[in-house]
Amino acid sequence: MELFTPEFGLVFWMFVAFVCLYCILAKWAWPYIIKSMEERADLIDKGVAYAQEAKSQLDNAKAEADKLLAEARNEQADILREAAKMRNELIEKARSDAADEAKKVSQAVQVSLEQSRKEAEKQLRTEVGDLALQIAEKVIRRNIASDDAQRALVDQYLSEVETKN
Amino acid sequence: MKSKIITAIVALVIVALMGWGYYSAAQHRAHGHTSELDPKETIFEHLGDAYGWEVPFNHSLRIPLPIIVWGQDGLHCFMSNRITGGETYDGFKISTSEEHNGKVVQVMPDGSEVRPWDFSITKNVAGLFIAALLVIWMVMKLKRWYVRNGMKAPRGAKGFLELVVDFVYGDTIRPILGKHAPKYAPYLLTAFFFILTMNLLGLIVIFPGGANLTGNIAVTLVLAVLTFLITNFSGTREYWKEIFWPEVPMALKCPVPMMQLIEVLGMFTKPLALMVRLFANMMSGHMVVLVLVLLIFIFTSLFGVGVGIGTSIFSVAFTLFMLLLDVLVSFIQAYVFTILSTIFISMALEEPHEHAEAEPVQEN
Numbered sequence: 001m002e003l004f005t006p007e008f009g010l011v012f013w014m015f016v017a018f019v020c021l022y023c024i025l026a027k028w029a030w031p032y033i034i035k036s037m038e039e040r041a042d043l044i045d046k047g048v049a050y051a052q053e054a055k056s057q058l059d060n061a062k063a064e065a066d067k068l069l070a071e072a073r074n075e076q077a078d079i080l081r082e083a084a085k086m087r088n089e090l091i092e093k094a095r096s097d098a099a100d101e102a103k104k105v106s107q108a109v110q111v112s113l114e115q116s117r118k119e120a121e122k123q124l125r126t127e128v129g130d131l132a133l134q135i136a137e138k139v140i141r142r143n144i145a146s147d148d149a150q151r152a153l154v155d156q157y158l159s160e161v162e163t164k165n
Numbered sequence: 166m167k168s169k170i171i172t173a174i175v176a177l178v179i180v181a182l183m184g185w186g187y188y189s190a191a192q193h194r195a196h197g198h199t200s201e202l203d204p205k206e207t208i209f210e211h212l213g214d215a216y217g218w219e220v221p222f223n224h225s226l227r228i229p230l231p232i233i234v235w236g237q238d239g240l241h242c243f244m245s246n247r248i249t250g251g252e253t254y255d256g257f258k259i260s261t262s263e264e265h266n267g268k269v270v271q272v273m274p275d276g277s278e279v280r281p282w283d284f285s286i287t288k289n290v291a292g293l294f295i296a297a298l299l300v301i302w303m304v305m306k307l308k309r310w311y312v313r314n315g316m317k318a319p320r321g322a323k324g325f326l327e328l329v330v331d332f333v334y335g336d337t338i339r340p341i342l343g344k345h346a347p348k349y350a351p352y353l354l355t356a357f358f359f360i361l362t363m364n365l366l367g368l369i370v371i372f373p374g375g376a377n378l379t380g381n382i383a384v385t386l387v388l389a390v391l392t393f394l395i396t397n398f399s400g401t402r403e404y405w406k407e408i409f410w411p412e413v414p415m416a417l418k419c420p421v422p423m424m425q426l427i428e429v430l431g432m433f434t435k436p437l438a439l440m441v442r443l444f445a446n447m448m449s450g451h452m453v454v455l456v457l458v459l460l461i462f463i464f465t466s467l468f469g470v471g472v473g474i475g476t477s478i479f480s481v482a483f484t485l486f487m488l489l490l491d492v493l494v495s496f497i498q499a500y501v502f503t504i505l506s507t508i509f510i511s512m513a514l515e516e517p518h519e520h521a522e523a524e525p526v527q528e529n
Binding site: 003004005006007008009010011012013014015017018020021022024025026028029030031032033034036037039040043 | 209212213214282283284285286287289290293294297300301304305307308311312315316318327330331334335347350351352354355356359381382383384386387388391448
């Protein structure tokens with residue numbers, strides 16, 4: 001039957017047509033198409049991986065930023081505390097310095113007071129001695145007799161007065 | 166609403182064509198062509214090859230195609246319209262004898278007919294070229310897209326083509342052949358697209374299609390032989406060892422080479438099955454459609470025009486169904502041919518078993 005017996009001419013041309021088709025496509029089309037398709041598939045896979053990584057990095061960055069912010073806040077608080085402490089110290093020091101100064105001034109005042117008091121005492125003693133002598137002179141003038149024993153007695157009295165003071 | 170109008174127009178066209186067909190048949194008969202309908206001859210005429218390509222609605226006009234024959238006295242080339250009317254040209258005519266029916270023969274001086282070497286561009290050969298050019302055009306268009314647009318995904322028809330390429334290569338060839346895939350992919354992809362195009366072109370009734378290419382055993386023979394050659398030329402030591410010294414009990418292979426016989430037979434039955442499967446599937450699809458259409462004419466001639474019209478409604482419906490089924494079969498058979506060729510090649514490429522077990526990571 002004709003249907004089941006291959007015709008020579010058709011076999012020949014089929015072979016020629018197929019080999020030509022194969023050569024053309026195998027040389028210029030299929031490798032390039034396959035390469036392009038695989039490259040694109042790779043690109044898409046890489047893109048997905050990249051996006052995932054970028055997302056996780058973004059999440060990390062956010063956490064990091066939060067951490068930095070917290071650290072900065074802590075530092076700020078520390079600095080503020082330090083500043084307050086320093087201020088208090090300064091005030092304290094100023095206050096104690098002022099107190100010391102005031103003490104010194106008052107001491108100097110006391111010393112000078114003492115001195116002036118002693119001088120005044122000395123002057124007073126002399127004046128009182130002179131006064132007493134004048135008094136005694138007046139007394140003795142009345143008694144005419146001026147005795148050494150009496151002068152010694154006066155001196156003794158004066159010393160007594162001085163020690164009493 | 167729109168679809169109703171389209172349906173009405175299609176129905177009108179069909180009825181008009183039917184009327185025209187009956188009218189022209191009546192005219193044909195009136196002019197004295199008392200041609201009795203011979204279903205068998207009609208079917209085989211449509212399934213087979215022809216010199217010249219018929220034009221719709223015309224019984225005699227054919228697109229002429231070149232006839233190239235190497236006769237007893239050298240090469241002859243002429244157009245087919247010189248002999249398709251039954252004439253003899255340059256000592257050649259289309260035979261009507263039992264032996265060479267429908268083929269070009271050289272008429273010898275003593276009146277005997279000798280078949281020359283026939284390299285004619287017949288209907289089927291022209292169909293092959295058209296299919297090949299179509300495949301080149303399609304694939305080159307896809308390639309040009311990649312050249313121009315780089316990494317961008319193709320749209321529309323090219324996107325569909327890429328889907329098919331990816332289905333055949335990415336989901337079939339690469340998983341089966343692994344690292345050998347790039348080497349054999351061009352052959353397998355070319356075979357797939359060539360077969361698919363030929364299958365689909367065969368379903369189109371008028372000029373660029375209509376040639377029953379993959380339903381012709383010569384075409385499938387060439388494809389099967391190519392797969393056979395590629396398979397056996399890429400056969401590894403292991404492949405040949407499996408054929409001539411398989412790992413079976415000694416009694417099966419030593420005194421009487423029974424396994425060897427079976428294995429060698431298997432070498433040939435595989436491509437034979439490829440050839441017959443594609444051929445039979447495509448041919449039977451065409452044949453069913455032809456028979457369904459012929460039923461109209463058989464019933465008309467048997468029971469009259471009324472029954473013929475009734476039959477035509479059923480026949481057209483079934484023909485439509487069969488043609489749609491054939492579109493599916495076209496894809497399936499092209500794919501089956503490709504996947505089986507891939508599997509045969511992968512079997513020929515097999516490595517020794519110990520090696521495969523030692524380095525399973527390499528095989529991906």
